[in-house]
Amino acid sequence: DDGTGGLAPDAALPTEVPAGTTLAIGDPTTQKAFELAGDAIDTDFDFEIEWANVSGGPQTVEAFNAGVLDIGAVAEIPAVHAAWTGLDVQIYASQYREDWQEHPVYELASAPGVELDDLADLRGRRIAFSPGQAQGALVLKVLREAGLDQDDVELVELPSTGDVYPTALAAGEIDVAPVGGTALLRYLDSYGPDGATSLRHGLRDDPGHLYGPTAVVRDPAKAAALRQYVAAWAQARVWIYEHPEIWKEKYYVEDQGLTEEDAQYLVDTAARPEIPADLTEGIARTQDTVDLLAAELDRPELVAADLFDERFGPVAGEAAEQAWGAR
Amino acid sequence: MAAHAGGLSTTAAAVVVRDLVRSYGTGAGVLDGLDLEIAAGEFVAILGRSGSGKSTLLRALAGLDHDVRGSGRVEVPRNVSVVFQDSRLLPWARVLDNVVLGHEAPPARAREAGRAALAEVGLAGRERAWPNELSGGEQQRVSLARSLARSPELLLADEPFGALDALTRLRMHDLLRDLLRRHHPSVLMVTHDVDEAIVLADRVVVLDAGRIALERRTPARDGSRPTADPGPHRTLRAELLEALGPDTDPARKDTL
Amino acid sequence: MAAHAGGLSTTAAAVVVRDLVRSYGTGAGVLDGLDLEIAAGEFVAILGRSGSGKSTLLRALAGLDHDVRGSGRVEVPRNVSVVFQDSRLLPWARVLDNVVLGHEAPPARAREAGRAALAEVGLAGRERAWPNELSGGEQQRVSLARSLARSPELLLADEPFGALDALTRLRMHDLLRDLLRRHHPSVLMVTHDVDEAIVLADRVVVLDAGRIALERRTPARDGSRPTADPGPHRTLRAELLEALGPDTDPARKDTL
Amino acid sequence: MGCAVTAVVQAGRVTAPGRATAHQAVDVRPRVRRLGLRKPVPLAAGSGVVLLLAVWTAGSATGLIDPRVLSAPWTVVTTGVDLAVDGRLVENLAVSLGRAAQGLAWGVLAGVTLALLSGLSRLGEALLDGPIQVKRAVPNLALLPLLILWFGIGEEMKVVTIALGVFIPIYIHTHNGLRSIDKRYVELAETLRLDRRRFVTRVVLPGALPGFLLGLRFAVTGSLLALVVVEQVNGTAGIGYMMELARTYGQTEVIVVGLVVYGVLGYTADQAVRLLQRRALTWRRTLED
């Protein structure tokens, strides 16, 4: 379907980057890692990067549509939603968490006084639900895992922006909500004494993708540049994991303005990244998510494999391998 | 204060003004030690050049100059009614509503009185007009009707007939006399018409340089004031005009 | 239209009004077939009862009644200046800015002329005052100064001296005569003062029932109008007052 | 009737073309430069909106407007019809309008009351005006957690949030309107010895009415716009919820249907308030008349 007359989807990735090629990239953490790592990451690119501080589903999609962004870094759901929107996108590289069971992104936080020992306790509960976001998909997965139906619980539609979930929990307006990161830390700190707890759901919520409009990878020049970037991106993942102190100080504290404790928590709970060269497993899991969402949210079926450009898998995988080895 | 206080409390005057000083901004005083007394039921007319401070005096009596610098002692009855120099109708209220605004009587009675007052000033049938659908003179008559419909102890009128033609003016004089007969208010009226002042008032004062420059009783008269002997009238008229503008050509005064 | 059109084009009149009809809302016509001509340089005074339609006529001549129903033919010179019944100063512009507003001369010259006009009306030194810091008569004088500072072909003045005392009024008469001498405009002036009309105008008309009810030349006179023989003046005065209000007591007219 | 008369403009004399209806009905008026406005041409008021629709249609038809960014009008119409037919649009609209109306009513009440309290006494001003200005300056989004805490996530919170948004323009405009009432009328009221109640009902409220009505224009659209925010929280129906849902699923055409509904609603409401404005302010003679 490449009416652009550009690079075929199955052609080998070009390695020559013509002069004057640029990539507009919305991937703030990688940007920061490049900056901090110095020579430790090979950032001697043959193209120019225009950084944008854009991340997350809706924002990247809007930027893609506007033609001002080539690549964005997001979680599992946005690429799927983009496809449903009619925007042709490709996932170039994925990262997972090697120790995902110990390091989930979200946990199921409960309101003070709500007993939550296992997933079965969810029955009859009011659960925060944000349909278009990763948290929403997670809730659906959790329900399936618990053998529950949407009718067995009360899904309360709430945007997960800011501290709305912790607030709604604290106010007793909902019983359970997926909360992660420092928000979880603070919530448990604050309301733990009142009986607030959290439950690990034991499901995978760890995917992170680099994705962009299909038109980008059809352009041979950009495809070649992308190839270089994906490699560096993989190295950056490893570098961040291996330099928690620098990352904590320079990124979390200095750049993001976190307190020492919050930053320490994030570093402590950071998972060891897994950057597969072979995306087959990831594709299968994505298909599973797509099927679930399509059924629960009444969306059309989608072939997950169509969303992935598997040619980049080895590039990322090898780069990560080298980075681990360089230790 | 001791100088005046004793005298004040014993006088029967309805209005007592002592040593009144008023000035706007940094300029010289507009009123500069003005003294005036008005007996209960007395009708005083003020003459004075444009800008001499007539409205300023009326505003002081009406208690409307809270924020104007000055000193002096002002005592007035509780129940004061003001006819402003501009007719000052609420633009958003219809004519009748303007007339009955703040009327003490119960609504129905007040409207009855208002309707009657409007008819008296020749505006029957215009009750539901908006003020800015009226001619200048009609607006002034509405404002007059508003005052006529009440029974003040003191009426302060600032050129109440300025925008009226000679004959409508005569009719308004009659209405005013009627009010006087019924309620015996004290009246302080600003006018630019020397004849009007002489015909209507018991006493005419001329305001100049911030004080009362001249003060004259008008010729004694019975109920039918206009038929007064023209002799003393003429003399008084000349005297008042003289006080108003010492520098003007006397030949012209006659033609006025 | 054929009936009048021929005559109109040949007359030397500066102002031609034919068959003028104006009415507000659904009421009877305020003006009802009014005819009036004013020659170039002629001074016409209008008398008329309050609400008789004097301002309505002036507004028609000034072209300000686009939206008022009516018919008739109105021809006026291009260059018309209006003194409104209210003094109509822009409240947000200082006195001098109000006077020079729309003045044709270059700014500096216009301000010079404005300053001079203000001095003439006795308001030198008040150039930077806000309009609502002025007394009623002072506002009217500013509005007068605004007209005096220009050289219109037709001056429409709606009770331009209504808020002035007798003597300031005389001074304003002089200024007006001065303007007439210098620029020879045609003038149509509304006044309520019969004597003023006789003294100033070449011709006095009385407006009644929507038409010109009476029209009289004033006694022939030289430059010093006021020294006219009082004989014809008296007769004319009586006649005009009669036309104004046939129902009023003649005894009273004398005292006015 | 209908025999047109051409203009007679002689040197130094101004007349204007008139229309002779009969012998008597000549109407020749001086031609003056009009600075005020002419009478409005009926229906012309809509021409800008019609033009906007035309541009949208033309852009979509020629492909200049990417349908992924802005759906074509016909897509919106068909989607709108679909939504209307399956009842969702009407149902959502009814729920939303009910909410907006409730919020509007409370907001107007609160705004006018506070404006009177703060506008007519220095004490009221000192105590109320500052906090209200602070509230106005603070982003609504940031208030959401507090509102959830105090009013839950149910209907109450939604109405309160709308009312909180509505009361600001009502307060400010009424306050400003009454503070701008000409001193002369206050003096009149003082000399007429009006009591406070009459002063408020006869002078202050009618005098502040033009300001209030302008505020109402903002309040009405404000109450509708607030739906987008409040209906994200625990929404199950409503136009804001419908749009939010469409956004998460990337249903551009539904979003655009929502936008069109918003445009129509807002425009209609605004025109209604302006009609009210004209009716209530007939006493004014302004540049517009």
Place this chain on the structure above:
Amino acid sequence: MGCAVTAVVQAGRVTAPGRATAHQAVDVRPRVRRLGLRKPVPLAAGSGVVLLLAVWTAGSATGLIDPRVLSAPWTVVTTGVDLAVDGRLVENLAVSLGRAAQGLAWGVLAGVTLALLSGLSRLGEALLDGPIQVKRAVPNLALLPLLILWFGIGEEMKVVTIALGVFIPIYIHTHNGLRSIDKRYVELAETLRLDRRRFVTRVVLPGALPGFLLGLRFAVTGSLLALVVVEQVNGTAGIGYMMELARTYGQTEVIVVGLVVYGVLGYTADQAVRLLQRRALTWRRTLED
């Protein structure tokens, strides 16, 4: 000097207590019921805000206000000081204020220009007013994608978005203000044969100034509030970005610092415009004077 005179109120006679400064300076005025406002007490204006702060402090100190919901003032102060010391607050503020000022400038320019075009001609009104009302009725959030499409995600888009929010109140208020100008002044301008330019500069603009200034009060706070939205998109600095970041990390106290900054900024800006209002409108005599 200072020898107070007690009130002399006799039956049927009204006087008021005065202060005798010397023999000459007795000041006894009729005591009338004042309906207008007294002179403002200096500094009293802030008492409501001070009270608000006091309640917050007291509530936090006594534990009535849960610090998990609303951080205590001292927490906010220390956090604020920390942020100020490490320079982030000042830096973010500078970036944001620059953006807001730019958006404000463009928005005011556009608003006034469009208000004049649409306010002074029926054609302008027909073409412009409808679309502007529609724009006003449409949720900003829904416009963001279009704005990103047209203006990218950089600085330009941010300034345009702010300007688009600002121009609405300026337009509406200026339009309403000039349409409310007393017809009598328009007639005056016509008889003085003012040309359009002078009519606009001498009559329309000063006459619409009170309305414009009220609009400016909304515009100024609007420009600040818009930061919260625009700085979420590709922001790297700015107060809105700072708050958004704090929200994602759940740093309640930083959010509250942001809110306080907003409150202070908005309140100050509003007071500044009101000062301007008083200065520019000295010619008015209103209930306030």
